Amino acid sequence: MEPVRLQVCDVGLSARFYAALLGCEAASHSADHAVFVTNDMRLELVPGSAATRQIDIVMTDADMIVRTYERLWDACVRLPQIPTDLGFGLGFVALDPDGHRLRVLCLYKAEAA
Numbered sequence: 392m393e394p395v396r397l398q399v400c401d402v403g404l405s406a407r408f409y410a411a412l413l414g415c416e417a418a419s420h421s422a423d424h425a426v427f428v429t430n431d432m433r434l435e436l437v438p439g440s441a442a443t444r445q446i447d448i449v450m451t452d453a454d455m456i457v458r459t460y461e462r463l464w465d466a467c468v469r470l471p472q473i474p475t476d477l478g479f480g481l482g483f484v485a486l487d488p489d490g491h492r493l494r495v496l497c498l499y500k501a502e503a504a
Contacts, residue, residue: 404488
């Protein structure tokens with residue numbers, strides 16, 4: 392699992408955002424560093440102001456996608472794309488506090504032949 396390292400303006404604010412998005416607390420957190428670990432990714436938040444990025448956040452099922460979208464909507468997160476059939480999975484796009492583009496998705500499972 393390749394870690395994703397994001398530079399953010401405010402580690403505390405971003406850590407709260409990603410805790411809500413991922414549905415878990417940071418594995419470690421300080422004023423200048425936060426780490427989130429899921430089954431599919433390791434996300435590190437560090438201070439800085441690098442160019443915005445796009446990252447994929449993979450979830451386990453379509454219901455989780457919808458629940459996460461609704462939770463972020465209720466929290467007034469910028470959501471430029473609603474949950475949509477992407478052909479390879481269900482997903483939506485959210486923007487974090489620093490403008491990083493997050494493609495949140497659940498991949499369709501291959502049908503058994």
